[in-house]
Amino acid sequence: MKFNRIINITTSALFAAIIFAFAVAFVIVPDSDFSEEENRSLTTFPKFTWEALLDGSFSSKINEYFADQFPARNSLVGIKGVTETAFGKGENNGVLLGKDGQLAVRLFTIFKSRLERVADMDYFVPETVTLSVDALNAWAKSSTVPVATILPPRTVDVAASAFSYPTEISDSLQTLLAETIVPEANYIDLLPMMREKYDAGEYVYLRTDHHWTTYGAYIAYTELMKSWGLEADILPMDAFSVETVENFYGTTWSKSGYKFIEPETLEVWTAGNEDRFTTSCISEKQVKGDDGKPVAVKEAYKTFSGWLDRSFLDQKDKYGAFLSGTHNEQTVFLDGGDTGRERLLIVKDSFAHTMVPFLAQHFDLVIINLAAKVANITDYVEEYGCDRVVVVYNWANLIENNNMAAVQ
Amino acid sequence: MVFSSLLFLFAYLAVTLFLYYLIPNIKYRNWVLFIVSMLFYGWGEPLYILVMLASITEAYVFGFFIDKHRETNIKKARLYMALSLIMNLAALLFFKYCNFFIENLRLLPFLTDAIAPIEGLKLPIGISFYTFQIMSYTIDLYRGQTEVQKNFVAFGTYVTLFPQLIAGPIVRYRDVDDQLMTRKETIDLFGSGTRRFVVGLAKKVIIGDACAAYYEYFKASDAFADSTAGAWMVMIFYTLHIYYDFSGYSDMAIGLGRMIGFRFLENFNYPYISKSITEFWRRWHMSLGTWFKEYVYIPLGGNRVGKLKQYRNIAVVWLLTGFWHGANWNYILWGVYFGVILMAEKTFLLSALKKTPAFVQHIYSLLLIGFGWIIFSFTDAAAGINCFTSLFGIGTSTFCTPTIGYQILRSLPLLVIGAIGSTPLPKKIWDKLCTVDWLSVGAIREDGTEEPIYMEEKELSVRGKVFAGLTTAGTIAVFVVCVAYLVDSTFSPFLYFIF
Structure with missing residues (x-):
């Protein structure tokens, strides 16, 4: 032949x-x-x-x-990641590949109005952000308790230098927020500090995930305490011992398809007194009241000691260990009933989860998921008798949806 | 179903090839093709199979009438042909154009309330393609250029044949009539078909889709930073996207055809190396151009009539060509645009162009093609005009922003690869290194000459052998990479903070 x-x-x-x-x-x-x-x-x-x-x-x-x-x-997805790198694109599926294996989501799903999806873009629609800011402002002005607002920037804003990525969009979003959020909302702008620390080689944001590191969360915690004049209470870093969890691959890594990126280490900071706290995940259900009419009753469907659900540490979604993933309503209370501690309401997305270990040392925490839009903030403040409120909602959420408009 | 999907490759194609080669007899092989092609067609819209079957049956039955009277009573034959064409076109007009006409008629004040668009009317995929294929049979039969097809399954197979069913090439009946009953499958043809299919798949999945994503990005970025550079990128990446998408699809069709023993005419011949628009249209979507020339332009008198009538003929053909692409004014405008350019080239432009250096001719052609794609891609006239003026810095606020500059830099490698890949250069170099044309088996050249279906048993040099091995390994590797791209596009990590 x-x-x-x-x-x-x-x-x-x-x-x-x-x-x-x-x-x-x-x-x-x-x-x-x-x-x-x-x-x-x-x-x-x-x-x-x-x-x-x-x-x-x-x-x-x-x-x-x-x-x-x-x-x-999963293996085939990795082949695409390698091929795209060979094309010199420097990004895959909207995720930038930067120095030292730093990844960052760059393209976000943004909407023109409530329904019309524009595209996966790096730009943001100011109107979407303004809608959220207006609601935040209105609520902050009417609040009877001290308020603070933390809007964590995205990895792409903080780690821009790793990709030589232009900061014009980050900067204009930063300016928009700084200029439009009213003083009553007590907005803490973390971008300059986080960026400076990142550029100095400090590990403030995760490499393979869209969240900040526990250290990044610690910085946010100290800034929050300062903004309320509680500098004296801030626990120093050495009050915590650091437990490291190896082989962590975050969501950005999954999205990127860059299987060749090294895993990173997730840090869990503990003060040693975790067993004195209990976290409860709470849902509301309708039951028949005494008069036969349905009434809403809250009950805990899951409780655990401390705030760490260690079962997550053996899975891929290790970040889920903090507060056992996302729940609509949770409390983290010091055991032994009313201890005279202040109550802090956290209205948040998942960035707040790593701040909980620090804040729980000072406050009994009531945590509600902003996206769930269960009720308005004032109702929670009254229901739980909260003394302070902090809003933690990251920029990606801020430009991708207007859930925050519901805080009012 | 589309070729560039996992379900097609690993369920549909696997089963089809298995059944096809399991059955020894061509008669039953046609049965297999007819049935699986209908499954292919009906996958998304099962009910539209009936529309297609009605068109097939109608043309099949009328074929007998035309054939019966063709030699004895040409008038009667013509009547039957006309009836058959009308019925076929009626389906196309109804499903594709009906609502367009209604919506435009409603612009007349006295009709606004009198008529309403038909709701829930969806375009049956491929109707523009298979209608034209069926018409080629009817007309050729009337003209005596082909024989009547008495076998319903064979005729049904011709129309529904899944490789060319939904996106062409538009295969004329007389080009494949003998293949329907007597085609021969060879291993050389299958190998050549595999290579051709993989080339097409890679063009679509690796380059075409990526260009589409850049096009979408630059188009959307206009709302945030209307830049001149961005508008150029919109035009360039659409130009690349549509070529890689469409010609890739044609490559896949031709390759799949060869795998089951069919040889189709080429549909693209490096259109972007054209030196004039006249040349471009001889290289772009050739099967459509041939169809309109054969069945519209020449019957109208073509070039053999007076100057005025010639222009009329060009106008008719290009109006129809534009409208064929879609029921929207921008497609009509796109057709008219090319009609006008072609008339200008015919009268004076072409002879003037020939006196200029080659690069001027290339730039002239590419710019006009690119402008054309802007008309083609924007169904919203205001947005299209905005993009066009932005090319010249009119109405833009900036030449380029850092972010758009960053994106351009990132997309540059693809742009270069895409540009080079749209010329014959890569193939020429590879053929030279291989000393054989590995894609030639079963090809049908532009002049109608057919390459044999057995590969010439040429003694290969050592280099030839090495590159033969590389071609094989490359084909398989590229195929796997394409599969990786397809898997990746369905991979959607759930980001936790969305909650």
């Missing part, structure tokens, strides 16, 4: 082998329900109905199912 015939046989056979191998592997490998790497449930085989077939929804679910259960997904 001639050489070029052999080549054609080889090409054809390899191509066929690949498509049949994947097809067979797809059938053989059992379906999984959850992807750790993506932190989401996977589509399983859809239920067949004739209606679903005819309106096309069955086939689109099959498409999703096939994509979600495809063999070797």
Whole structure:
């Protein structure tokens, strides 16, 4: 047989082998329900109905199912990451690849109005931000208790130097916030300090995740205490012992597809008195009252000692160990009932989770998830008798949604 | 279903190839193709299979009538042809253009309340392509350029054949009529088809989609920083995107065709190296150009009529070409735009151009093509005009911002790769290194000459052998990379802070 015939046989056979191998592997490998790497449930085989077939929804679910259960997904995603690097793009899936394995989400899903999605962009829509700021201002002005506002900047704002990324957008967002948030809201602008520390080589933001480090959260804690005139109470860093959790890969790493990036270390700071605190996750449900009418009753569906749920430390989502992931309403109280400590209401996204170990040393905490929009802030202040309120909501959320407009 | 999906590659294609080669007889192989092609078509919109089947049946039945009267009573044959074409076009007009006409008629004050758009009318995919294919059969049959097809499955296979069903090339019936019953599959043809398919897949998935993402980015950035540089990037990346997307799709179609023994005409011939718009349209979407020339331009008299009528013919063809691309004014304008340029080139521009250096001719062509793509890509006229004027710094607030500059720098490698890849250069170099053209088996050249379906048994030099190995390894590696891109596009990490 001639050489070029052999080549054609080889090409054809390899191509066929690949498509049949994947097809067979797809059938053989059992379906999984959850992807750790993506932190989401996977589509399983859809239920067949004739209606679903005819309106096309069955086939689109099959498409999703096939994509979600495809063999070797995670490795293949890595191949794309490497290829994109070879193209010299310096980013993949909207995530920048910078010096020393620093990653940062650069493109965000922004909206023109409430519904019209513009695109994945690095720019932000000022109107979206203003909507949130207006609500924050209105609420802060009417608040009867001391208030503070922490809006953590994104990694791309803090670590811009790692990517030689222009800071014009970060700066204009910073200016917009500084100029429009009223003094009553007691806004603490962390960008200059975080950026300075980052550039000085301090580990303030995570490399592979969109959150700050525990050290970054400690800085935010000290700035918060200062803004309330509580400098004297601030616990020094050496009051805590640092426990390190190895092999942490954050969400930015998952999104990036850069599998060649080294994992990082997640720090858990402990003061040694954690067992004296209890965290409760609270939900509200309707029960029949004495008069037969339904009334809302709150109950704890999960409680644990301290604020760390160690089961998360063995999984990929290690950041979830702080406060056991995201819950709509939580309390962190010192055991032994009313201790005369002040109560602090934290209206937050997940950036606040790493601040809890520090704040719990001073306050009993009531923590509500801003995105859940369960009730307005004033109601919580009254219900729990809170003495102070801090809003912690990061820039990515601020430009991607206007959930904060609900604080009013 | 689309080729660039995991479901197509690893479920549909795997099963189709398996069944196809499991069955020895061509008659039953056509059955396989007919059935799987309908599955392919109906995957998203099962009910529209019926629309397509109606068109197929109608043309099949009328084919007998036309054939019966063709030699005895040409008038009757013509009547049957006209009826058949009308029915076919009616489906296209109804599904694709009906609401466009209604919405425009409603602009007339006395009709605003009298008529309303039909709700829930979705465009059946590929209807523009398969309608034209069916019409080529009807017309060629009437003209006596092909024989009547008595086998319904064979005719159905011709129309529904999944490689070219939803995005062309528009295969004329007479170009494949003999392949329907007597095609021969060879391992050389399959190998060549595989390479061609992978080239097309890579063009679409690795380059085309990335260009589309940059195009979207630059287009959206206009709302935040309307820059001149950004507008140029919008034009450039759309130009690259549409070429890689569309020609990639045609490559995949041609490659898939070869895998099952079909040989289709080429659809693209490096359009962006053209030195005039006249040349561009001989290189871009050639199957559509041929169709309009064959079935509209020449029947109208083509070039063999007086000057005035010639211009009329050009105008008709380009109005229709534009409108064929979509039921929107911008497509009509796009057709008119090229019609006017082609008339100008015909009268004086082409001869004037020929006197200029080659690079002037290239720049002239690329600019006009690029402007054309702006018209084509913006269905919103105001946004299109804004993008066009921005190219010249009119109405922009800045030439470039640091962020847009950063993005341009990041997209530069792709731009260069895309530009080089749209010329014959990479293939020429590779063919030279290989000393053989590994893509040639089963190709049909522009002049109609057919490459054999068996590869020439040429003794390869050592270099030739090394590069033959590299070609094989490269094909497989690129295929795996394409799969990685497809998987990645479905990979959606759930960011925790969204909660």
